[in-house]
Amino acid sequence: MMSPLLGVLGGMGPAATADFLAKLAAHTPATRDQDHIASIVYSDPATPDRSDAILADGEDPLPAMFRGIAFLDEAGCDLLAIPCNTAHHWYDDLAAATTVPVVHIVDAVVAQIEREAPDVTTIGLMATDGTVRSGIYQKVLSQSGRTAIDLTDLGPDNPVMAGIRAVKAGSLDGAHAILTNAIRELVARGAQGIVYGCTDVSAVLDIPPEGVEINAWDAADALAIACVKRLRG
Template sequence: MSSSASSVRLRPPGEHRVLGVLGGMGPLATARFYEAVVRATPADHDQLHIPTVIWSDPRIPDRTAAILGGGPSPVPAMVEGARRLEAMGAEILAMPCNTAHAFLPAVRAATGTTWVDMIGATLDRIARTGAERVGILGTRGTRAAGLYDAAAAPRGLDVFYPSDTDQSLLIDDAIGHVKSGRRLLRAERLVAAAAARLHAAGADVLIAACTELPLVLGAASRVVPVVDSLDCLASACVREVATAVV
């Protein structure tokens, strides 16, 4: 049982709602997300864990390419995946991909199921810490879509990003290494360098706003506190799916 979920009270066995995970964006992040859900669930035997169905489809078109105008829309494939999950009994849906949340309004409109919002869950956790200046480590798509900018303002948070050069040479390169499964030590060094520069620019805390980055955060987290958006989504899903209304 994780300390972050120690106060969560589960519904009785048999009353848990079914969690549906729209994954494959990317596959390794999807696998890690399911592990995070299991770890966030305060269960001491199998039957208290959350029934989960996962549709991991790496064929979904690239989200960043679509946002930047150079690729096909991922919405049809995302809607198809969500409907598959609904057909398998999912009652709550989640996407462990920050950039994909740029398309969440369109996907939500095409489905009849409640979605857990990764962006909101992450910023809610940061708002509770008292931090004010938040550095974002994510894809160019997340940055261009302004996902964190729009959600931060109502919470009194100021978000900012690496320079264009650092985004290209440090973050984009690191994400590519993680997606390929190679040169992870280099990726960790690149992320740590970006973290150090954001911290020097005044960041109180950073968000790992790409679900590949938590795999290479070791050195960066020793420079400045880093909040893992994937863990935030997992904890929010546990609260939404498994807790009784109190």
């Protein structure tokens, strides 16, 4: 009997996809290679920028993502994961394009917060400007009685976006320093907990964040945990 097959719609960006796969392996109860979850990754880094599409009428990324969904569907996957927060702006369209269940990354994060820190009500959101504008986190957090704060009011000086750009450029040490400072700014604004709501942020920051005492949740980590639970029970 074949093991359940996880399909990963990746490449947004490549480092984030690799980080998600590492976290999937880390959260899978296994004592040998054969115990791990079988997966197929469709990675297309040429997928148009999701934030540009949301914020500035950039090229629509949906056709590229639809191609990936179709590939994974035809491959016989039993569950799909998309380790890109901003791509979930199009979650309804993507989920409707397949009969295979698609794990929602924001639902996974908020479920983890509920389990681990139900009294935390103000969340500092570290996400792309596109994710913040889309409102996907604000909607689900509000439904659970929580509010989100962010740094988008800083415009071009937003350290979260500067850190994300550094990750995409391969400057991981520089990104770590920039994003750690962003956490400090969110804490100063009243955040009781931090969500790494961009998988590029997840690729460089630890849980808990180095040098800052605060609860933090990693969207890529939460997605990996949710996938393991769905496929392994």
